[in-house]
Amino acid sequence: MPIPTIQWEKNLVKIIDQTELPIKKTFIKVTTASEMWNAIKQLKIRGAPAIGIAAAFGIYLGVRKFQSKDKKKFLGKLDDVCSYIGSSRPTAVNLFWAIDRIKRRVHVNSEASVHELKELVLREACLMIDEDNQVCRAIGEHGLKLIRDGHSLLTHCNAGGLATAMHGTALSPMFRAKELGYKIHVWVDETRPLLQGSRITAWELGEAEIPATIITDNMAATVMSQKKVDLVIVGADRIAANGDTANKIGTLGVAVLAREFGIPFYIAAPVSTIDREIKNGDEIPIEERDPREVTHGFGRQTAPDGIGVYNPAFDMTPAKYIKGIITEKGILNPPYKKSIGKIFNTS
Amino acid sequence: MPIPTIQWEKNLVKIIDQTELPIKKTFIKVTTASEMWNAIKQLKIRGAPAIGIAAAFGIYLGVRKFQSKDKKKFLGKLDDVCSYIGSSRPTAVNLFWAIDRIKRRVHVNSEASVHELKELVLREACLMIDEDNQVCRAIGEHGLKLIRDGHSLLTHCNAGGLATAMHGTALSPMFRAKELGYKIHVWVDETRPLLQGSRITAWELGEAEIPATIITDNMAATVMSQKKVDLVIVGADRIAANGDTANKIGTLGVAVLAREFGIPFYIAAPVSTIDREIKNGDEIPIEERDPREVTHGFGRQTAPDGIGVYNPAFDMTPAKYIKGIITEKGILNPPYKKSIGKIFNTS
Numbered sequence: 001m002p003i004p005t006i007q008w009e010k011n012l013v014k015i016i017d018q019t020e021l022p023i024k025k026t027f028i029k030v031t032t033a034s035e036m037w038n039a040i041k042q043l044k045i046r047g048a049p050a051i052g053i054a055a056a057f058g059i060y061l062g063v064r065k066f067q068s069k070d071k072k073k074f075l076g077k078l079d080d081v082c083s084y085i086g087s088s089r090p091t092a093v094n095l096f097w098a099i100d101r102i103k104r105r106v107h108v109n110s111e112a113s114v115h116e117l118k119e120l121v122l123r124e125a126c127l128m129i130d131e132d133n134q135v136c137r138a139i140g141e142h143g144l145k146l147i148r149d150g151h152s153l154l155t156h157c158n159a160g161g162l163a164t165a166m167h168g169t170a171l172s173p174m175f176r177a178k179e180l181g182y183k184i185h186v187w188v189d190e191t192r193p194l195l196q197g198s199r200i201t202a203w204e205l206g207e208a209e210i211p212a213t214i215i216t217d218n219m220a221a222t223v224m225s226q227k228k229v230d231l232v233i234v235g236a237d238r239i240a241a242n243g244d245t246a247n248k249i250g251t252l253g254v255a256v257l258a259r260e261f262g263i264p265f266y267i268a269a270p271v272s273t274i275d276r277e278i279k280n281g282d283e284i285p286i287e288e289r290d291p292r293e294v295t296h297g298f299g300r301q302t303a304p305d306g307i308g309v310y311n312p313a314f315d316m317t318p319a320k321y322i323k324g325i326i327t328e329k330g331i332l333n334p335p336y337k338k339s340i341g342k343i344f345n346t347s
Numbered sequence: 348m349p350i351p352t353i354q355w356e357k358n359l360v361k362i363i364d365q366t367e368l369p370i371k372k373t374f375i376k377v378t379t380a381s382e383m384w385n386a387i388k389q390l391k392i393r394g395a396p397a398i399g400i401a402a403a404f405g406i407y408l409g410v411r412k413f414q415s416k417d418k419k420k421f422l423g424k425l426d427d428v429c430s431y432i433g434s435s436r437p438t439a440v441n442l443f444w445a446i447d448r449i450k451r452r453v454h455v456n457s458e459a460s461v462h463e464l465k466e467l468v469l470r471e472a473c474l475m476i477d478e479d480n481q482v483c484r485a486i487g488e489h490g491l492k493l494i495r496d497g498h499s500l501l502t503h504c505n506a507g508g509l510a511t512a513m514h515g516t517a518l519s520p521m522f523r524a525k526e527l528g529y530k531i532h533v534w535v536d537e538t539r540p541l542l543q544g545s546r547i548t549a550w551e552l553g554e555a556e557i558p559a560t561i562i563t564d565n566m567a568a569t570v571m572s573q574k575k576v577d578l579v580i581v582g583a584d585r586i587a588a589n590g591d592t593a594n595k596i597g598t599l600g601v602a603v604l605a606r607e608f609g610i611p612f613y614i615a616a617p618v619s620t621i622d623r624e625i626k627n628g629d630e631i632p633i634e635e636r637d638p639r640e641v642t643h644g645f646g647r648q649t650a651p652d653g654i655g656v657y658n659p660a661f662d663m664t665p666a667k668y669i670k671g672i673i674t675e676k677g678i679l680n681p682p683y684k685k686s687i688g689k690i691f692n693t694s
Contacts, residue, residue, distance in 0.1 A: 022651035187657075190641065190650075192539060192563035198642065198650040206651050213655035216539035216641055217565035218503075218597025222662045225599060250565025252572060253604060260603050294537065294563055295545065298645025303537075303545040304369035304553050308560035310534075315569040 002161035002168065002175050003207055005050045006057070008126055013057045017044045018162055022203035033062030033081055040088040040095070047163025048237075049132050049270075052094035056125035058085045059102050064118055074114045078106060078121075098128065129165045135270045136167035138328035143173025143233060143268055145331070146324075147182060151230040154187040154220060154258075157248035158196040159235025159268060160204040169268040170235045171204060173326065178210050186212045187223055191250060193293040193311065217250050224261040232258045233326070236269035243319030243336025244281030245269075249312055255321035267317075268326040274340055281316035289313045349508035349515065349522050350554055352397045353404070355473055360404045364391045365509055369550035380409030380428055387435040387442070394510025395584075396479050396617075399441035403472035405432045406449050411465055421461045425453060425468075445475065476512045482617045483514035485675035490520025490580060490615055492678070493671075494529060498577040501534040501567060501605075504595035505543040506582025506615060507551040516615040517582045518551060520673065525557050533559045534570055538597060540640040540658065564597050571608040579605045580673070583616035590666030590683025591628030592616075596659055602668035614664075615673040621687055628663035636660045 003025075007014045013030040019042060020026045028044065030036050036058030039045050045054045062081030066074055082099045089095055105124045106117055147153070159170035167175060177184050186205055191197035198214045205212035215223060223229055232254060238246040245251070245267050258265040278284060291309035295302060303309070325332040325339075332339040350372075354361045360377040366389060367373045375391065377383050383405030386392050392401045409428030413421055429446045436442055452471045453464055494500070506517035514522060524531050533552055538544035545561045552559040562570060570576055579601060585593040592598070592614050605612040625631060638656035642649060650656070672679040672686075679686040 022654075023648060189565070190539070192537070192565060195649050198654075202654045203651040206654055211655065213657050214641055214650055215657050216596070217563070218536070218539060218600055219657060219659065219662075221600035221603060222596065222659060223657065225662075249563070249569065253565055253568035253600060256568055256607050257600060257603055260607070294561055298647060298649065300646055301370060302542050302645065303561055304550040307369075307545075307549045307553055308558065310560050310562050310566065310570065312566065312569060315566075315572075 001179070001208065002166050002171070002204060004166045005162050006045060006053055006129065006165060008057065008129070013061065015039060015045050015054070016162070018046055018200065019044050022199050030057070031061065033058050033084060036061055037085060037088045047158070048092065048094040049164040050162065051089065051092050052098035053125065053128045053132065053165055055085050055095045055098040056102055056128050059099065060118070060121045060125050063121060066114065066118070069114050071114055074117060075106070078103070132165040133167060135328040136164050136169060136172045139169055139268050139270065139326055140167060140172030140176035142328070142331050143266070143326040144176045146231055146264070146266065147173055147177045147184060148230070149182045150184070151182070152185045152187065152228055154189070154223070154229045154232045154254070155201060156189040156197065156234045156250055156254050157191045158200040160201050162200055162204060163235070168204070169270065170233045171201065172268065173233060174205070174210060175208055178208055184210060186210055187220070187229060188212050188214045189217045189220055189250065189254065190214055191248060192217055193297050196248070217253070220254055221257050224257050224263055229263050232263055232265045233268050236267045236273050237314055238278070238284055239267065239269060239274045239325065240278040240280050240284060241274070241276045241337060241340060242280045243322055243325065243334065243340065244284070245317045245319070245322060246281065246284045246286070246314045247317065249315050252315040252317045255317045259321050264323040265321055266324050266326055267322055271327045271329055271343060276340070276344060281318060284316055286316065287313045348526070348555065349513050349518070349551060351513045352394070352509050353392060353400050353476065353512060355404065355476070360408065362386060362392050362401065363509070365393055365547065366391050369546050377404070378408065380405050380431060383408055384432060384435045394505070395439065395441040396511040397509065398436065398439050399445035400472065400475045400479065400512055402432050402442045402445040403449055403475050406446065407465070407468045407472055410468060413461065413465070416461050418461055421464065422453070425450070479512040480514060482675040483511050483516060483519045486516055486615050486617065486673055487514060487519030487523035489675070489678050490613070490673040491523045493578055493611070493613065494520055494524045494531060495577070496529045497531070498529070499532045499534065499575055501536070501570070501576045501579045501601070502548060503536040503544065503581045503597055503601050504538045505547040507548050509547055509551060510582070515551070516617065517580045518548065519615065520580060521552070521557060522555055525555055531557060533557055534567070534576060535559050535561045536564045536567055536597065536601065537561055538595060539564055540644050543595070564600070567601055568604050571604050571610055576610050579610055579612045580615050583614045583620050584661055585625070585631055586614070586616060586621045586672065587625040587627050587631060588623045588684060588687060589627045590669055590672065590681065590687065591631070592664045592666070592669060593628065593631045593633070593661045594664065596662050599662040599664045602664045606668050611670040612668055613671050613673055614669055618674045618676055618690060623687070623691060628665060631663055633663070634660045
């Protein structure tokens with residue numbers, strides 16, 4: 001079973017400290033908003049859905065000791081705490097999604113007492129864990145249909161439990177297969193520059209006792225050409241209305257290679273990852289990150305001074321390489337414009 | 348102009364210390380066989396052709412102070428020195444190729460005096476530099492025909508000057524283009540696990556003032572898909588009679604991606620790299636290396652304890668992905684069985 005990333009335990013939040021992985025499994029207890037701010041800031045908790053949930057709990061921790069029964073003052077305090085939590089990782093979209101959701105929850109219950117409102121915030125945060133677990137489990141059930149006993153899968157980066165509350169997206173079908181006793185094996189791309197594959201995905205699979213083998217990203221072609229990969233499942237950062245998908249840098253290469261070697265390539269992501277405002281991948285902006293992640297990524301300099309570096313955080317995989325998109329509402333098949341449209345029109 | 352990897356200067360060997368790259372450009376003076384043994388052992392000099400040349404000079408340094416005129420004793424000493432040099436990197440094929448060549452040179456001149464034989468050894472070592480320079484320059488001239496002013500090229504690993512005496516194989520056409528004033532740019536795959544691309548190739552291009560940009564291996568698909576690559580040239584470790592090519596791990600992926608995105612993919616290698624005894628790539632054994640190169644590659648552990656690791660040093664690129672093989676005798680075109688056969692039959 002995967003490890004819960006974040007849990008509410010009586011009167012504190014328990015999170016696994018991802019900065020200690022993969023060397024040590026350390027849980028930390030978070031009891032104040034400023035501890036949560038630090039945990040988010042220092043990447044002790046990371047991954048879009050997990051950050052959102054952490055923010056919601058951080059808001060609760062920031063208001064729970066509010067003493068007065070004056071609701072106006074309480075709402076002022078809530079705003080302050082929300083701004084504070086929002087400053088921990090100002091580029092994380094899910095942080096603001098969670099803040100907005102908590103604020104909305106409070107504002108539509110304006111008749112409630114301060115005490116009740118505090119409870120509402122806590123319940124909303126807990127609900128976000130439950131919802132995330134449901135969505136990820138459903139992705140696992142749908143993805144499971146693609147996996148056969150004995151399969152060897154390949155994944156890139158970390159779309160595992162630690163990016164969500166517990167079950168992950170791309171890894172969820174693998175955890176489910178393991179639960180059912182399937183013997184599977186997973187090739188884990190190390191995923192330069194930040195090595196989320198070898199640091200996090202490999203660790204998660206190890207904890208779940210799923211046999212896994214780390215490869216450097218440039219070895220994927222070899223294991224595919226040797227017919228050692230039956231199925232590829234990766235996550236997504238953003239999916240356009242036509243199915244074009246932005247995900248961690250390197251995903252496009254994996255997709256092209258999979259097609260060349262006749263291996264089905266799937267995206268696993270919640271429906272919330274689909275942005276219908278974006279017609280196709282060309283409209284997805286690609287963030288470039290600090291060149292030092294490439295040249296000084298492991299605590300020492302591995303490239304000459306002054307050299308040019310290109311360090312895009314994501315790449316865009318055209319829909320034509322994607323065999324299907326595994327969501328909590330089922331597996332979407334091409335043409336995606338139609339299958340995506342259908343999901344939204346019936347929901 | 349590229350930097351000479353190894354030079355004979357009056358009475359000593361001058362080599363660039365590659366273990367200090369890319370941070371410092373340090374030349375070391377080698378005056379004894381044991382200093383050369385250490386330089387080879389510690390990878391201060393590396394790359395198949397360069398190791399061969401270093402070994403030849405190491406043998407000379409080991410016998411040059413031999414005092415007696417007794418030829419039998421000299422030949423005994425020569426054997427001892429050759430065994431000693433051969434123990435520096437016992438898996439390097441070129442080391443033994445060089446040792447055999449020196450021994451042969453001595454034995455076919457059995458009428459010469461000890462003094463003359465010592466001079467012969469030195470001349471043979473110097474000749475190996477000259478030959479390597481000629482071969483690499485010829486590869487540069489032939490490869491130049493593929494490069495246009497303004498081109499952006501991509502290369503993988505290091506098939507540059509520092510693997511040879513000076514000019515390199517894959518980089519030789521780029522150095523030549525630069526000499527002629529072409530404005531070119533090179534994308535450099537960092538080349539995990541050992542980062543020969545970012546550590547060595549990027550440094551060489553910088554020294555030659557050729558604009559270069561490092562990318563992690565998994566970014567090659569992105570720059571290719573963005574139409575930012577006009578031509579790919581990489582080296583080769585071994586080429587089969589049908590053109591299948593073993594080269595640094597990751598080459599196969601680059602080749603597949605290049606074809607997908609319509610970019611010509613070339614191998615650059617001396618004819619001596621072609622092994623006609625090997626019918627096709629399936630017969631080329633692929634060396635697996637220490638898993639710690641992947642999990643502890645930069646001085647700290649980046650993967651969980653006990654995880655599986657696959658670390659092949661090379662991969663095999665089927666001939667169908669290779670647009671041409673740039674050799675010192677011209678560019679070989681498919682079908683390679685025919686073009687390779689022709690080269691050997693006319694030589």
